[in-house]
Amino acid sequence: MSLEERIQHVDERIQAACEASGRNRESVNVIAVTKYVSAEMTEKVLGSGLVHIGENRWQNAEEKWNTLGHRGIWHFIGHLQTNKVKDVIGKFPYIHSLDRLSLAREIEKKAAQLDIKVQCMLQVNISGEESKYGLQPEQAVPLLREIREFNHIQVAGLMTMAPFEEESERTRPVFRGLRELRDDLNRQALTHEPLTDLSMGMSNDFEIAIQEGATWVRLGSVLVGKEEG
Numbered sequence: 001m002s003l004e005e006r007i008q009h010v011d012e013r014i015q016a017a018c019e020a021s022g023r024n025r026e027s028v029n030v031i032a033v034t035k036y037v038s039a040e041m042t043e044k045v046l047g048s049g050l051v052h053i054g055e056n057r058w059q060n061a062e063e064k065w066n067t068l069g070h071r072g073i074w075h076f077i078g079h080l081q082t083n084k085v086k087d088v089i090g091k092f093p094y095i096h097s098l099d100r101l102s103l104a105r106e107i108e109k110k111a112a113q114l115d116i117k118v119q120c121m122l123q124v125n126i127s128g129e130e131s132k133y134g135l136q137p138e139q140a141v142p143l144l145r146e147i148r149e150f151n152h153i154q155v156a157g158l159m160t161m162a163p164f165e166e167e168s169e170r171t172r173p174v175f176r177g178l179r180e181l182r183d184d185l186n187r188q189a190l191t192h193e194p195l196t197d198l199s200m201g202m203s204n205d206f207e208i209a210i211q212e213g214a215t216w217v218r219l220g221s222v223l224v225g226k227e228e229g
């Protein structure tokens, strides 16, 4: 399938998932995850009209960002090492993987120097899989209380990754759990503004995530494809 065909096909699936759950198509934003593809392919993705680009490692993103950074809106979706904050902040207006206070402090420091505000998602490990990064759900409240004092971090919402399942329906409890956690945190009014965003759903499970309230789906292989090597 060509890129155009994949974009069309994914869009139809998003529409259907929205219809099935009574949601507005406009409430679901697509992040094209370009970590498997070259700068040339990333340029085609931007040329196709997709604006949100997701990368999970600065080492892989650097070359692409240096040529294309001014064109898209860049989302950092992978585990962020504290010593990479200086490279990423100022280039990626969205960080989906805020999972510890030490990282929040570094982001705040760098963003304050640049006089910018960074949109962050708290990454939460809902599934409890040991291999996954992210906070335990019960750590969200104390972390939000600390981050509330940081003027250069806006916590927009929450992010999670579901385990890979052959039967995607089995991911539903993870996505539902993230939505319920967001709603619960909002009832406690821990942030200046309510948490609105839910970053959840990948190639294998995005329709389930949309039915459970995803506002950002992060799509690599199904949308952008995968280049060998």
Ligand SMILES: *Cc1c(COP(=O)(O)O)cnc(C)c1O
Pocket: 033, 035, 056, 077, 078, 161, 202, 203, 204, 218, 219, 220, 221, 222
């Ligand atoms: C790679 C990656 C994705 C996209 O993966 P696909 O299954 O190819 O859609 C989404 N989110 C994160 C955090 C990733 O690392």
